[in-house]
Amino acid sequence: MTLKSTITQTIDNNANRFKAISSFIGANPELGHEEFQAAARLTEELEYHGFQVERGVLDIPTAFIATYDSGKTGPVVGFLAEYDALPDLGHACGHHLICMMSIGAAIGLKSVLAETGGSIRVYGTPAEETKGAKVPMAEAGLFRDVDIALMAHPYYTYEKSGESLAMDAIQYEFFGRPAHAAAQPYEGVNALDAVLQLFNSINALRQQMKSDARVHGIISEGGKAPNIIPDYAVAQFYVRSATRTYTDELVQKVLHCAEGAALQTGCTLKTSFYEYSYDELRTNETLSQVFSDQLSEMGIDPKDVEVGKDHGSLDLGNVSIQCPTIHPFVKVVSEKHMLHTKEFRDLALQEPALDAMIFTAKALANTAYEVLSSPDLLQRIKDEFAAATK
Numbered sequence: 127m128t129l130k131s132t133i134t135q136t137i138d139n140n141a142n143r144f145k146a147i148s149s150f151i152g153a154n155p156e157l158g159h160e161e162f163q164a165a166a167r168l169t170e171e172l173e174y175h176g177f178q179v180e181r182g183v184l185d186i187p188t189a190f191i192a193t194y195d196s197g198k199t200g201p202v203v204g205f206l207a208e209y210d211a212l213p214d215l216g217h218a219c220g221h222h223l224i225c226m227m228s229i230g231a232a233i234g235l236k237s238v239l240a241e242t243g244g245s246i247r248v249y250g251t252p253a254e255e256t257k258g259a260k261v262p263m264a265e266a267g268l269f270r271d272v273d274i275a276l277m278a279h280p281y282y283t284y285e286k287s288g289e290s291l292a293m294d295a296i297q298y299e300f301f302g303r304p305a306h307a308a309a310q311p312y313e314g315v316n317a318l319d320a321v322l323q324l325f326n327s328i329n330a331l332r333q334q335m336k337s338d339a340r341v342h343g344i345i346s347e348g349g350k351a352p353n354i355i356p357d358y359a360v361a362q363f364y365v366r367s368a369t370r371t372y373t374d375e376l377v378q379k380v381l382h383c384a385e386g387a388a389l390q391t392g393c394t395l396k397t398s399f400y401e402y403s404y405d406e407l408r409t410n411e412t413l414s415q416v417f418s419d420q421l422s423e424m425g426i427d428p429k430d431v432e433v434g435k436d437h438g439s440l441d442l443g444n445v446s447i448q449c450p451t452i453h454p455f456v457k458v459v460s461e462k463h464m465l466h467t468k469e470f471r472d473l474a475l476q477e478p479a480l481d482a483m484i485f486t487a488k489a490l491a492n493t494a495y496e497v498l499s500s501p502d503l504l505q506r507i508k509d510e511f512a513a514a515t516k
Contacts (some may be wrong), residue, residue: 129238129499133491136237137230137484141279144226144487145480147171148313152222152475155211158253161188165250166223172248172344175233183250184266189259190250191268194236200244201273201504204449205232205493206442208254208277218471219255220280223458223483225276228286230487235494242498247272251441258441261402264448272449273504274413274497277442280474281455284426286418286435287409288453290443291340291366292373295401297386298324300393304357314355318348320391321359327383328363338368339376362400366439370405405443407461408514409434410450412507413497417454424485450511456489 127135137144151164165188169179177192207226207502232248239246249268251259269275291449300321305314328341335341348354365380367373381397388395414434423427434454445451458479463469473479497504 129241130492130495132237133234133495137234137488137491140233141484143171144230144484148222148226148480148483149475151209151225152217152413155216157213157449158210159186159188161209161252164188164225164358165190165252166485168207168209168229168250172229172232172455175236177232177248178491183268184259186252186262188250189255189263192232192248192250193245194232194239195245196239196243198240198243200242201498202245202247202271203235203498204247204249204269204275205229205490206249206251206260206277206445208251208273210253210255212255212466215466215468216471216475218466218468220458220465220470220479221254222476223280224277227486227490228276228484230484231276231490231494234319234487234491238495242418242495244498254441255398258404261404263445266445267448269363269445269448274410274494274507275445275451276413276417276490276493278454278456278490280458280479280482281465282457282459282470283455284431284457285455286420286431286434287414288407289368289402289409289436290407291338291368291436291439292406292443293364293366293404293439294371294373294377294404295399296363296365296377297398297400298361298363299396299398300359300388300391301396302355302357302391302393305355307353307355311355315357315392316355317391317393318356318393320387320393321345321348321361323387323390324384327386328380331379331383335376336367336372339372340364340366341376341380364439368406402441404439404441405447407440407443407451407453408446409452410507410510410514412444412503412510413450413493414452414454415498416503417452417489417493420489420496422492423492424489427467427514447515450507456482456486475504
């Protein structure tokens with residue numbers, strides 16, 4: 127029996143356990159940083175298979191790192207697990223599948239680690255949909271000694287690991303002075319006018335933005351009554367682009383728009399970040415090709431694997447700055463439904479999606495095995511990462 131066959135057999139032998147855990151998480155959705163049931167089931171499963179588990183990483187109650195060390199020198203393989211759900215929609219992004227893809231892959235790879243050497247880490251990363259825990263984990267340097275980091279995302283088709291946008295989430299608060307809007311409007315300082323001027327200034331700025339830039343926002347507070355000059359108004363924006371460098375530059379330009387709006391209206395301005403900042407995803411193309419090759423070996427026609435696309439922003443980008451990383455999309459439903467829809471959620475809870483989860487766990491584990499068993503391949507991955515980091 128080959129080592130890849132051992133990986134496959136191990137995952138198949140545990141497939142019913144993995145499916146049961148995924149189905150439980152899917153049927154019991156929990157929002158970000160509230161995934162207590164999911165984290166408990168996942169860590170218990172990892173401990174059952176001999177992993178050492180650290181819970182509450184960085185004082186995040188539902189974060190964990192599970193480690194299995196072969197005792198032999200070798201690369202560190204990181205698998206990333208997500209398990210938070212969406213408000214009202216539940217697991218319409220398939221995170222109940224993502225977590226068991228990664229954990230199934232880790233358990234499968236463990237079965238051959240005595241031969242390959244190295245170690246495995248499973249990172250339990252809460253709240254991907256909101257304040258993604260990968261951001262503080264990356265800031266704490268928890269991925270810097272990882273040689274490769276892998277995860278896969280459910281979708282309606284196969285798609286290579288692609289790109290994502292760097293993003294800052296910024297809140298602009300304007301403070302004015304209230305007044306009766308009919309009797310003494312001239313006594314007021316209108317904070318809502320400042321917000322509206324900010325939107326107009328950003329719209330004028332768009333002509334000078336790069337084509338990959340995105341700036342979009344809402345008015346989260348605009349006043350209390352039409353007969354009162356609003357003395358407080360708030361706008362929240364996402365500022366995104368293809369690189370952290372240009373995103374930082376664009377944030378300063380938007381800030382200047384906000385400062386100008388405050389000056390024009392006589393308001394004072396307070397600026398803050400209301401969510402974590404995300405870096406762009408830098409796919410390691412060498413590692414990505416290894417995953418695509420595994421899909422091909424497992425019967426997926428390469429013509430059915432689409433070119434990687436930009437799917438917005440995600441906290442995995444912060445990981446990809448620290449170690450070679452991939453984030454491919456895999457087909458788990460047979461109908462074309464977008465993520466974050468009830469239709470995708472319902473299909474992702476059914477048996478074909480669970481079968482696709484097991485299939486993907488094998489592909490991830492086989493990808494890691496190829497890297498562990500080929501020092502030359504690992505060096506090519508590292509060389510590409512070093513060049514991209516420069």
